[in-house]
Amino acid sequence: xxxxxxxxxxxxxxxxxxxxxxxxxxxxxxxxxxFLANPDRKETPSxxxxxxxxxxxxxxxxxxxxxxEKAIVxxxxxxxxxxxxxxxxxxxxxxxxxxxxxxxxxxxSGSSSSSSDINSLTSxxxxxxxxxxxxxxxxxxxxxVSELRAKIEEFATFQKAFLAICPLFSKDTMTALKTKAAxxxxxxxxxxxxxxxxxxxxxVSIAALSMALGQFSSLYKAILDANGDGKFxxxxxxxxxxxxxDSLNTAGGDIAANVATLTRATDDLNYVLSQLxxxxxxxxxxxxxxxxxxxxxxxxxxxxxxxxxxxITGLNSALGNINSYLDAGKSTGGTAKTGTATAEAADKxxxxxxxxxxxxxxxxxxxxxxxxxxKSAYCLNKTAGVGLPSECSVTKTYECTSTxxxxxxx
Numbered sequence: 001x002x003x004x005x006x007x008x009x010x011x012x013x014x015x016x017x018x019x020x021x022x023x024x025x026x027x028x029x030x031x032x033x034x035f036l037a038n039p040d041r042k043e044t045p046s047x048x049x050x051x052x053x054x055x056x057x058x059x060x061x062x063x064x065x066x067x068x069e070k071a072i073v074x075x076x077x078x079x080x081x082x083x084x085x086x087x088x089x090x091x092x093x094x095x096x097x098x099x100x101x102x103x104x105x106x107x108x109s110g111s112s113s114s115s116s117d118i119n120s121l122t123s124x125x126x127x128x129x130x131x132x133x134x135x136x137x138x139x140x141x142x143x144x145v146s147e148l149r150a151k152i153e154e155f156a157t158f159q160k161a162f163l164a165i166c167p168l169f170s171k172d173t174m175t176a177l178k179t180k181a182a183x184x185x186x187x188x189x190x191x192x193x194x195x196x197x198x199x200x201x202x203x204v205s206i207a208a209l210s211m212a213l214g215q216f217s218s219l220y221k222a223i224l225d226a227n228g229d230g231k232f233x234x235x236x237x238x239x240x241x242x243x244x245x246d247s248l249n250t251a252g253g254d255i256a257a258n259v260a261t262l263t264r265a266t267d268d269l270n271y272v273l274s275q276l277x278x279x280x281x282x283x284x285x286x287x288x289x290x291x292x293x294x295x296x297x298x299x300x301x302x303x304x305x306x307x308x309x310x311x312i313t314g315l316n317s318a319l320g321n322i323n324s325y326l327d328a329g330k331s332t333g334g335t336a337k338t339g340t341a342t343a344e345a346a347d348k349x350x351x352x353x354x355x356x357x358x359x360x361x362x363x364x365x366x367x368x369x370x371x372x373x374x375k376s377a378y379c380l381n382k383t384a385g386v387g388l389p390s391e392c393s394v395t396k397t398y399e400c401t402s403t404x405x406x407x408x409x410x
Contacts, residue, residue, distance in 0.1 A: 052064040061089075061091030065091075087203075087207055089211070094128060095211070168200060168201065169196050173296070176296060188290075212294065238342045250355040255360055260369065292312050347386055350389060
């Protein structure tokens, strides 16, 4: 009985001890949870980076972005957080480094001026078609980059990605960027980026290329090559206008028809010049400049680098044709063609308008085509600085807006 009693006592003691252990473990778990829930503990950069990586891996780029933004606020010098944040921003826009690598793995053709190289570059990484369509609708009514970023949120995100990653660029990249971007520098806020690092992580280059390609490709598809034929729409449209103006015979033919042709050609010139001089076009060039600057210093595999380089070379050639109207384009080193031709065409348009307006007024001083041509001439005066035709009122003002028509008006 004593043994049995001892056994009962021992059993009771064991149960009590087990309960105490279980209770202590419960307190430990509660304490640990409380410890982890402590804001001071949870909001450390290392903890935020771990949670952000888990969110990124699961495809929750917005959550990863939010966590990494907190990490950088706590520790602005955390390079790892900046790199991951740039990837997270890209992810929210549907741009991932894996897809970038895959699409460029086949390389480029190496031809320096073919439209296929340009399309090879710009087709790789851009916003969804819905956003591109929205951009096309807004581009002519948008007068500043800040307005563009307010209208289309993706472009504000692109700039956040740039400012997150640019402090980690190499010194060579920063030097090249400041040379190439020229008048577009203020749009990029490059002054916030610093002078560059002696050594740069390959992921910095990949993140920067993803971001810049996405933004440039979107702008390219909306304003530079909206019809997707691999040619600059601005260049094609300017050349078409120049041809119409050059071939216009003011000494004969139907006066009204000549005026209508000159009005259309002048409207085309107005659109081209306003776009070349506009901030949205400068923004496109600034992103191209990032690609050009980063690719020169990156350590990407040769086959990927060659595909991007080929497209850059082809774009350099095309940009050289319009560089006389934009500082950011002058760094391409190409000979000014469309810019010069457009300026010459604008002067000719003014001279021919003078002749046609006099003839038109002689036939009917109240002909509505007179006001139409004077409006075009007024806007050309604003964009190109050419004088007004003598038959147009110098006191009357017009609203100068132009909607792009693709293919160009003939």
